[in-house]
Amino acid sequence: xxxxxxxxxxxxxxxxxxxxxxxxxxxxxxxxxxxxxxxxxxxxxxxxxxxxxxxxxxxxxxxxxxxxxxxxxxxxxxxxxxxxxxxxxxxxxxxxxxxxxxxxxxxxxxxxxxxxxxxxxxxxxxxxxxxxxxxxxxxxxxxxxxxxxxxxxxxxxxxxxxxxxxxxxxxxxxxxxxxxxxxxxxxxxxxxxxxxxxxx
Numbered sequence: 001x002x003x004x005x006x007x008x009x010x011x012x013x014x015x016x017x018x019x020x021x022x023x024x025x026x027x028x029x030x031x032x033x034x035x036x037x038x039x040x041x042x043x044x045x046x047x048x049x050x051x052x053x054x055x056x057x058x059x060x061x062x063x064x065x066x067x068x069x070x071x072x073x074x075x076x077x078x079x080x081x082x083x084x085x086x087x088x089x090x091x092x093x094x095x096x097x098x099x100x101x102x103x104x105x106x107x108x109x110x111x112x113x114x115x116x117x118x119x120x121x122x123x124x125x126x127x128x129x130x131x132x133x134x135x136x137x138x139x140x141x142x143x144x145x146x147x148x149x150x151x152x153x154x155x156x157x158x159x160x161x162x163x164x165x166x167x168x169x170x171x172x173x174x175x176x177x178x179x180x181x182x183x184x185x186x187x188x189x190x191x192x193x194x195x196x197x198x199x200x
Contacts, residue, residue, distance in 0.1 A: 002026060004118060011041045011087075011126050014119070018093065023115045033057025033095035040083050044200050046129040046162075047086040048120070050138040050169065051108050057095025062088035070170035071135065074190040075197075085197065086133070089123055091142050092116040104173030107138065117142075124160075131196045132162050136169030149176055154188035156196075165192045 002023045008014040021035050036052040037060060047063070055065035063071060063082070072082050092108040093116055099106045108116075124132075134143045143159070146152045149168055157164040167189050168176050176182050 008122055008126060011123070014122055014126065015041075018119055021093065021119070023118075024092070024094065024112045027111065027115060029109065029112055030097065031094040032097045034060060035093040036060050036062050036090070036095075037093075038062065038083075038087055038089075041087070043085060043087040043127070044129055045086045045131040045133065045197065046124065046127060047088045047133050047135065048139045048143060049088070049090040049135045051090050051092045051105065052095045053105060053171075054095055062090070066172065067170045071167070074167070074170065074186065075193055076190075087123065087127055087129070089120060090116075091120075091138055093119060104171065113138075113142065129162050130200055131193070132159060132164045133167055133193055134164065135167045136171075136174075140166045150182070150185070153182070154185040154192070156192055163196045165189055165196060167193070 002021050003017045005017065015037050018035050019037055024031055033052065036056050039061065049062070052062065053065045053067065056062055072079060075082070077085060092112050096106040096108050132143065134140045137149060140146055140149070140152060144152065144157060144164065144166065152166045153168055168174065168182070168186055177186065
């Protein structure tokens, strides 16, 4: 049974409720995992992805699959350092299953995104991160309203006092990184993230 409080005093209490959230199932959506959650807390940077993948769904930990390894390579962070640096969240928190096309994972429906926005809003209130890194088109649209990766990758934004540096999704299902120009923009964006981390 989903539990949501109007106010959370700590991330620990929020995480306890998030771990058992079934709001999307209760709304009639088919999901293939329980919510993915963080083991570390107290980070000053917030990593915001689209949705967990199959490996993340199985382990219930964020960025555990191949895309996570690519992401850590871009940022030049070892695994432990990555999780201690970033509080990892996503637009939706459960693995949504494969896309009907067979290519990549299913994009969460708008209603699923809205149901999960509760957790994002509360996390940002509690964390007040100094750096937010939205990863992939869906996360960037939800956070910044921008729909073009080429227009926002490699740039720095401000949102409620936090620096925001978007990154493309490191998934092999994305063809955006096939272009040398887009790979260069990605390198610029990763350098910006590292620069912002250096200021924390």
